[in-house]
Amino acid sequence: xxxxxxxxxxxxxxxxxxxxxxxxxxxxxxxxxxxxxxxxxxxxxxxxxxxxxxxxxxxxxxxxxxxxxxxxxxxxxxxxxxxxxxxxxxxxxxxxxxxxxxxxxxxxxxxxxxxxxxxxxxxxxxxxxxxxxxxxxxxxxxxxxxxxxxxxxxxxxxxxxxxxxxxxxxxxxxxxxxxxxxxxxxxxxxxxxxxxxxxxxxxxxxxxxxxxxxxxxxxxxxxxxxxxxxxxxxxxxxxxxxxxxxxxxxxxxxxxxxxxxxxxxxxxxxxxxxxxxxxxxxxxxxxxxxxxxxxxxxxxxxxxxxxxxxxxxxxxxxxxxxxxxxxxxxxxxxxxxxxx
Amino acid sequence: xxxxxxxxxxxxxxxxxxxxxxxxxxxxxxxxxxxxxxxxxxxxxxxxxxxxxxxxxxxxxxxxxxxxxxxxxxxxxxxxxxxxxxxxxxxxxxxxxxxxxxxxxxxxxxxxxxxxxxxxxxxxxxxxxxxxxxxxxxxxxxxxxxxxxxxxxxxxxxxxxxxxxxxxxxxxxxxxxxxxxxxxxxxxxxxxxxxxxxxxxxxxxxxxxxxxxxxxxxxxxxxxxxxxxxxxxxxxxxxxxxxxxxxxxxxxxxxxxxxxxxxxxxxxxxxxxxxxxxxxxxxxxxxxxxxxxxxxxxxxxxxxxxxxxxxxxxxxxxxxxxxxxxxxxxxxxxxxxxxx
DNA sequence: CGTATTACCTGAACCGGTTCAGTAGTCCCA
DNA sequence: TGGGACTACTGAACCGGTTCAGGTAATACG
Numbered sequence: 001x002x003x004x005x006x007x008x009x010x011x012x013x014x015x016x017x018x019x020x021x022x023x024x025x026x027x028x029x030x031x032x033x034x035x036x037x038x039x040x041x042x043x044x045x046x047x048x049x050x051x052x053x054x055x056x057x058x059x060x061x062x063x064x065x066x067x068x069x070x071x072x073x074x075x076x077x078x079x080x081x082x083x084x085x086x087x088x089x090x091x092x093x094x095x096x097x098x099x100x101x102x103x104x105x106x107x108x109x110x111x112x113x114x115x116x117x118x119x120x121x122x123x124x125x126x127x128x129x130x131x132x133x134x135x136x137x138x139x140x141x142x143x144x145x146x147x148x149x150x151x152x153x154x155x156x157x158x159x160x161x162x163x164x165x166x167x168x169x170x171x172x173x174x175x176x177x178x179x180x181x182x183x184x185x186x187x188x189x190x191x192x193x194x195x196x197x198x199x200x201x202x203x204x205x206x207x208x209x210x211x212x213x214x215x216x217x218x219x220x221x222x223x224x225x226x227x228x229x230x231x232x233x234x235x236x237x238x239x240x241x242x243x244x245x246x247x248x249x250x251x252x253x254x255x256x257x258x259x260x261x262x263x264x265x266x267x268x269x270x271x272x273x274x275x276x277x278x279x280x281x282x283x284x285x286x287x288x289x290x291x292x293x294x295x296x297x298x299x300x301x302x303x304x305x306x307x308x309x310x311x312x313x314x315x316x317x318x319x320x321x322x323x324x325x326x327x328x329x330x331x332x333x334x335x336x337x338x339x340x
Numbered sequence: 341x342x343x344x345x346x347x348x349x350x351x352x353x354x355x356x357x358x359x360x361x362x363x364x365x366x367x368x369x370x371x372x373x374x375x376x377x378x379x380x381x382x383x384x385x386x387x388x389x390x391x392x393x394x395x396x397x398x399x400x401x402x403x404x405x406x407x408x409x410x411x412x413x414x415x416x417x418x419x420x421x422x423x424x425x426x427x428x429x430x431x432x433x434x435x436x437x438x439x440x441x442x443x444x445x446x447x448x449x450x451x452x453x454x455x456x457x458x459x460x461x462x463x464x465x466x467x468x469x470x471x472x473x474x475x476x477x478x479x480x481x482x483x484x485x486x487x488x489x490x491x492x493x494x495x496x497x498x499x500x501x502x503x504x505x506x507x508x509x510x511x512x513x514x515x516x517x518x519x520x521x522x523x524x525x526x527x528x529x530x531x532x533x534x535x536x537x538x539x540x541x542x543x544x545x546x547x548x549x550x551x552x553x554x555x556x557x558x559x560x561x562x563x564x565x566x567x568x569x570x571x572x573x574x575x576x577x578x579x580x581x582x583x584x585x586x587x588x589x590x591x592x593x594x595x596x597x598x599x600x601x602x603x604x605x606x607x608x609x610x611x612x613x614x615x616x617x618x619x620x621x622x623x624x625x626x627x628x629x630x631x632x633x634x635x636x637x638x639x640x641x642x643x644x645x646x647x648x649x650x651x652x653x654x655x656x657x658x659x660x661x662x663x664x665x666x667x668x669x670x671x672x673x674x675x676x677x678x679x680x
Numbered sequence: 681c682g683t684a685t686t687a688c689c690t691g692a693a694c695c696g697g698t699t700c701a702g703t704a705g706t707c708c709c710a
Numbered sequence: 711t712g713g714g715a716c717t718a719c720t721g722a723a724c725c726g727g728t729t730c731a732g733g734t735a736a737t738a739c740g
Contacts, residue, residue: 003462005695005696005697006696006697006698007696007697015719015720016719016720016721017696017697017698017720017721018698018699018700018719018720018721018722019718019719019720021697021698021699022698022699022718022719025698027699028717028718029717029718029719030717030718030719031717031718031719034718034719046456046460047460048457048460048461049461049696049697050396050461050462050695050696050697051395051401051461051462051463052392052395052396052401052462052463052695052696052697053396053695053696053697053698053725054696054697054698055391055392055395055396055697055725056390056392056393056395056396056695056696056697056698056724056725056726056727057696057697057698057699057724057725058697058698058725059725061391061392063440078422079419081422082418082421082422085441085443086443089441089442089443090443093442093443093444098440098442098463099440099441099442100403100438100439100440100441101425101429101439101440101441102429102433102438102439103425103426103429103430103433116386117388120386120387120388121388121389121390121391122343122390122391122392123391123392123438228625256625259625259629263629285568285596285599285626286625286626286629289599289603289626289629289630290629291631345725345726345727346726346727346728347726347727355689355690356689356690356691357690357691357726357727357728358689358690358691358692358728358729358730359688359689359690361727361728361729362688362689362728362729365728367729368687368688369687369688369689370687370688370689371687371688371689374688374689389726389727390725390726390727392725392726392727393695393725393726393727393728394726394727394728395695395727396694396695396696396697396725396726396727396728397694397695397726397727397728397729398695398727398728399695681740682739682740683738683739683740684737684738684739684740685736685737685738685739686735686736686737686738687734687735687736687737688733688734688735688736689732689733689734689735690731690732690733690734691730691731691732691733692729692730692731692732693728693729693730693731694727694728694729694730695726695727695728695729696725697724697725698723698724698725699722699723699724699725700721700722700723700724701720701721701722701723702719702720702721702722703718703719703720703721704717704718704719704720705716705717705718705719706715706716706717706718707714707715707716707717708713708714708715708716709712709713709714710711710712710713
């Protein structure tokens, strides 16, 4: 229990520190016999190498960082993040990396300051970046800081890729959704997206617009901010601010907004799906529990986190910059688009 | 951008490493002039001290750990954890501590191994422990490992407290709930709790039983496991396995089980609250969105996390073992207990 | 005026690992 | 028999901070 050190182990075994180190790290330069003796002793003493000493001499922190930059309110209610986190942690644990988590209010300056600090202190070996923005300043910043990173939801920039990241086929997702609505006979739909500063929203908007055009469906776009209330407001606006007739179906950018939309319908005395159908771009327990239950695109956040983390690990390990596309999302059809 | 070191700064300024270190850490032994020069240069160069070097020489990791030990499925759906995390992170950030997060399946051996590893590697300065168990082996383990910890939901062990932790007044919470049901005229209620291995569940069960007895209310207890399905099963059992008449109100140990209960009622063709009222021991968006919306005890997980983290910080800082009781929970009355 | 005190500063040791250059010893083969 | 190659091992430097035990020089005191 007294804190042993490598020097201590060496003395006990009558060999040098160097040999102990080689033995522990599976490096050549020691006989099998010596290696066994070292490993056995380490186990017997329940000894582990000091992470800080190791980090110092290897100039490697043994940890990756992740800044969750969102409204504290949203963080607490958005199940997507938890799933993502779980996936990330699982992958990192397998690669023997620790996860440093930092939550900041939606404030670019704070996120930036965190990266600068982490890079300066060499506290993390790399970071996971989420929600790629239009003209995102973060890749350039991280590049300048020399901090390796993986961009979750990166643009597909051809090969070889310019930066490491995961890509999702938003066009295919859009098509899945629009096809489903088309099959349901909808001719006037609305798309309530998150902020267009997010690159993936831009792609989704385009995807929906183009696919709808091909099917001769009129689509109205409304920009909101992922919060429950903004979904409610969007729906109210779409129904009451009568442009050329209200939509018969509304696609929401996440589950919370979908819930808001549902509430708005109830307040307006309209029925879902009979009067207005609803689709959520994100599945979660909320969609299952709502009444009516909400048709949703299941994106498997756990898997996404896992893949992103694996990319980062291999980037740190081999320096290999690569992108990986997410497995296609699956549409879970529920009552909100199935007229009775 | 070239990675500066303390030696580099010292050379530039023509002074010794020691002086630079003293200046940076606000320690005596340098003139105000020198201190300013050092700080200015550090800022100009965007220099930060290497965390691993600092950790090594101070023998302090600058991080605290937290093991989230739960079903991956539950972690992803249970909003309580996210709120807790957000609170913890906020407090830690203010104290300049990093948060190391580790998620493991509900497996005591893995949690134990994580603590042993962290202690051995001196990777964290302390840990946050959640969900105090009956005969919890963790305090003794952490004591043996010499790892300071704060127990969230510790028993109130008089003064001076034996270990650092937060306490909640489960008796008062129980009373709040039972009073509300009593006022609603309920005479036969059921309490669907989480596993009794959790100390707080034990206290809740006792609290509900005793308070109900004082009011002449009959209470039936059912042990479940926090999952949606178990709530559903519990409700089904309570209604159909007719003991002396089904309850007119059911208290669920968390929000997920409450949702399950609601689903079961729907399946059984019963109406809430007219046939059976529901109260959740945990508030969340689910309770607000459900139809009917569910009366819930709001426990403010963010605040709880914050307090726990602050306790740990002060324990690490001053070594002071203390307990702090959580601000009382508040009952948010909604439709599920308000007959129309 | 001599000495004790203080303020400021420095060289060197230290934290606990990794790693490089170098030293024996062994084996092999011409 | 001698030398090249290989294996097993070691001492010491190094990573980048912190901290301790002095050492000046200036100031205070009797």
